[in-house]
Amino acid sequence: MFVDLSTVSLVWPEFMLILIATWMYLGGTFSRGRAMWTGLALVTYVVVATVLWRNERQLTVEAAEGLVRVNGPLIVDYLGQASRYACLGIGVLLTLLAARAGGPQLATEVLGTIMMLVAGLMLVSRANELVFLFVSLELISIPTYVLLYLGRSDRANSEATVKYFFLSIFASSLLVYGMSFLYGVGQGTTLIVGTASEPGIQQAVAQLPAHQQSLFLIGLVSVLCGLGFKLAAVPFHFYAPDVYQGTTHINAGLLAVAPKAASILALIRLVVAVVPPDWAAGWRLLAVVAMASMTWGNVCALWQTDLRRLMAFSSIAHGGYMLIGLAVALASPATGGIAATLLYLTVYVLAALGVFAALAYLSDDACDVRRVSELAGLARGRPWVAGVLAVCLFSLAGLPPLAGFWGKLTLFTGAIQVAWESESGTWGWFLALGLVGVVNAAIGAAYYLRVISAMYFTPPAASWAGRGGPGTALAMSVCGVLVLVGGLLPGFVLRTAELADPLRQQARTAVFTPVTTLTEEPAAHPAPVVVPAASADRPHLVPEVGS
Secondary structure (H helix, E strand, C coil): CCCCHHHHHCCHHHHHHHHHHHHHHHHCCCCCCHHHHHHHHHHHHHHHHHHHHHHHHHHHHHHHCCCCEEECCEEECHHHHHHHHHHHHHHHHHHHHCCCCCCCCCHHHHHHHHHHHHHHHHHHCCECEHHHHHHHHHHHHHHHHHHHHHHCCCHHHHHHHHHHHHHHHHHHHHHHHHHHHHHHHCCCCCECCCCCCCCCHHHHHHCCCHHHHHHHHHHHHHHHHHHHHHHCCCCCCCCHHHHHHHCCHHHHHHHHHHHHHHHHHHHHHHHHHHCCCCCHHHHHHHHHHHHHHHHHHHHHHCCCCEHHHHHHHHHHHHHHHHHHHHHHHHHCHHHCHHHHHHHHHHHHHHHHHHHHHHHHHCCCCCCCCCEHHHHCCHHHHCHHHHHHHHHHHHHHHCCCCCHHHHHHHHHHHHHHHHHHHCCCCCHHHHHHHHHHHHHHHHHHHHHHHHHHHHHHHCCCCCCCCCCCCHHHHHHHHHHHHHHHHHHHCCHHHHHHHHHCCHHHHHHCECCCEECCCCCCCCCCCCCCCCCECCECCECCCCCCCCC
């Protein structure tokens, strides 16, 4: 695996986030102006997005056309390019949500740590090497520990932090253990998707002898265990209800979004990339975990009265929904399972952040809105907050015409399509997967409607005041509007998710080629060029890339 300055140039946006976060840690010791540091953080995300657009606009255009580049530990495709912009958007929302978190003494620590976490998410989205992927995941986990600890100085928060910390370390050890097996079956390479001159684990697994498949299965199960913890999928979910309940609304929103997005991206980059299409054990494992997660999460949420605990079980169920798309992708790469998962992940992130932002807006350190009954009559006292909560909860339930409806529709129809087109032995699995998903969507609607009923049809128990500040109000409003617009105009998100499906890109791509320079100046010995498949409206015209 060759790494040079061109590899470093591809991660300048992430370096900028890490450097500004470090400067915020140091600057916070001299100045405690929370508004100033919040403004700096928001400006940083805008500047980084601008730099990303200016420096890699051509790469993004080429990636949208199916061109895939491998540069050292990085893979440059449309999934990575689009995910980085989405991660910066998550950073903006989390910064607005946490504008008052940590108090005036710890504002820079909270904002800088969120910036570190966003940098880790961006690196995971383009990871193509085992060590690089693991380090990027740890750049998400470690800031999460810090943010949980800074949430609130009481016993419940400390207990939640300790639970998440030790269980996360255990999950990381399982992930490394599984990666060691993949390293072994990959014949000593840590590269996930290889090149013509340097094959990776994907190519080695495709030619794996039958007597070594058991080692690959052990590695795959261990990797799924490690990433399943971050996804909060059954049976690795048991920490979530207690941790969500013990921490703050802001940190619960962080846990519902960042680790889940990281695990889905890592599963796409590692598991979906290396499991052969004809290997049934991969999609069967994901299908079983998906059905168990959906059912357990939704059924247990029916009896919850604590809002954060209810959302924890909801998060478990939504992790199961996302695994439907990955199971579909492993069984039938051309069906678009990854695109459905990415679409669902996007609408889930917006709706979940909207719910927690609304709850944080209604709460402060002295008055924490925790139970469903405490939302009684919210529509009369705070109609806008109740409206945003209702829109986000309806989207999580999958009711039309909101964005969550399109997310569930693409997942379920993908499973049914595989069942319709498959042979005996496969169709029953995916028919059951689709039907279990539909039944769980109906179960989930019950507890979401219970919260909405309390807001609109229960007499108010107290007067409502916006205690969370303008940052949480803005984050809540942005999420609510985007959920509504995404439901009414889903075409852009659907097209972006389809372009970001790496399996479809590989189907259109002849070979992978290493890229050691991203300039248009040809080298003395040009490397093979990645050529998308010919089509009626586009000939084989791809600029050469020097090696």
